[in-house]
Amino acid sequence: EDQVTQSPEALRLQEGESSSLNCSYTVSGLRGLFWYRQDPGKGPEFLFTLYSAGEEKEKERLKATLTKKESFLHITAPKPEDSATYLCAVRATDSWGKLQFGAGTQVVVTP
Amino acid sequence: DTAVSQTPKYLVTQMGNDKSIKCEQNLGHDTMYWYKQDSKKFLKIMFSYNNKELIINETVPNRFSPKSPDKAHLNLHINSLELGDSAVYFCASSQPTQGSEQYFGPGTRLTVT
Numbered sequence: 298e299d300q301v302t303q304s305p306e307a308l309r310l311q312e313g314e315s316s317s318l319n320c321s322y323t324v325s326g327l328r329g330l331f332w333y334r335q336d337p338g339k340g341p342e343f344l345f346t347l348y349s350a351g352e353e354k355e356k357e358r359l360k361a362t363l364t365k366k367e368s369f370l371h372i373t374a375p376k377p378e379d380s381a382t383y384l385c386a387v388r389a390t391d392s393w394g395k396l397q398f399g400a401g402t403q404v405v406v407t408p
Numbered sequence: 409d410t411a412v413s414q415t416p417k418y419l420v421t422q423m424g425n426d427k428s429i430k431c432e433q434n435l436g437h438d439t440m441y442w443y444k445q446d447s448k449k450f451l452k453i454m455f456s457y458n459n460k461e462l463i464i465n466e467t468v469p470n471r472f473s474p475k476s477p478d479k480a481h482l483n484l485h486i487n488s489l490e491l492g493d494s495a496v497y498f499c500a501s502s503q504p505t506q507g508s509e510q511y512f513g514p515g516t517r518l519t520v521t
Contacts, residue, residue: 329509331510335449339514340514341512342512343512346509384451393456393458393463394463394464394504394508395456395464396453398452400450
């Protein structure tokens with residue numbers, strides 16, 4: 298069965314203190330790995346899709362990378378507005394759009 | 409110009425009641441989904457419709473019945489509500505092509521007392 302494990306569960310950063318979140322996955326065939334951001338009381342907001350090992354995508358202070366077994370979300374010089382729960386999800390080739398989510402990493406950035 | 413909208417935002421009801429949640433998307437997507445997020449914030453898919461046809465039906469009690477009147481709408485009806493049904497329910501939509509990202513609604517917080 299497809300599995301997605303995110304670590305750490307929670308991360309507390311000082312403003313400007315760069316760090317990385319990990320998403321380890323097991324899937325029969327990867328059709329896509331997705332990163333979402335979720336703010337309290339809101340729906341997940343799409344950030345990136347990665348399709349193959351070696352691929353990287355960037356958006357402002359966020360950079361997502363992908364290997365055959367895991368993905369990293371790097372947060373460079375974070376600001377308090379980067380505080381959120383970051384969710385990782387995988388879509389398998391034999392699924393019909395089904396996303397398997399990890400439990401998320403809650404990031405708090407303090408001024 | 410909300411992309412994926414859900415009503416109501418909050419739903420408080422007693423055990424045994426029947427309730428519905430509505431979802432609409434204006435993105436022109438063919439595929440829509442229902443997810444459940446439990447108290448531990450874990451998101452799990454329940455159903456998916458592609459162009460009004462049910463294509464994903466996870467292991468969900470048959471008290472839950474989705475209905476898609478057209479490809480822009482996907483509703484969720486829940487019969488005989490139980491305490492364990494308390495959660496946040498999210499609707500999402502995407503294009504049916506492999507690897508397409510899903511866009512989520514704001515969620516409906518259901519509390520069963």
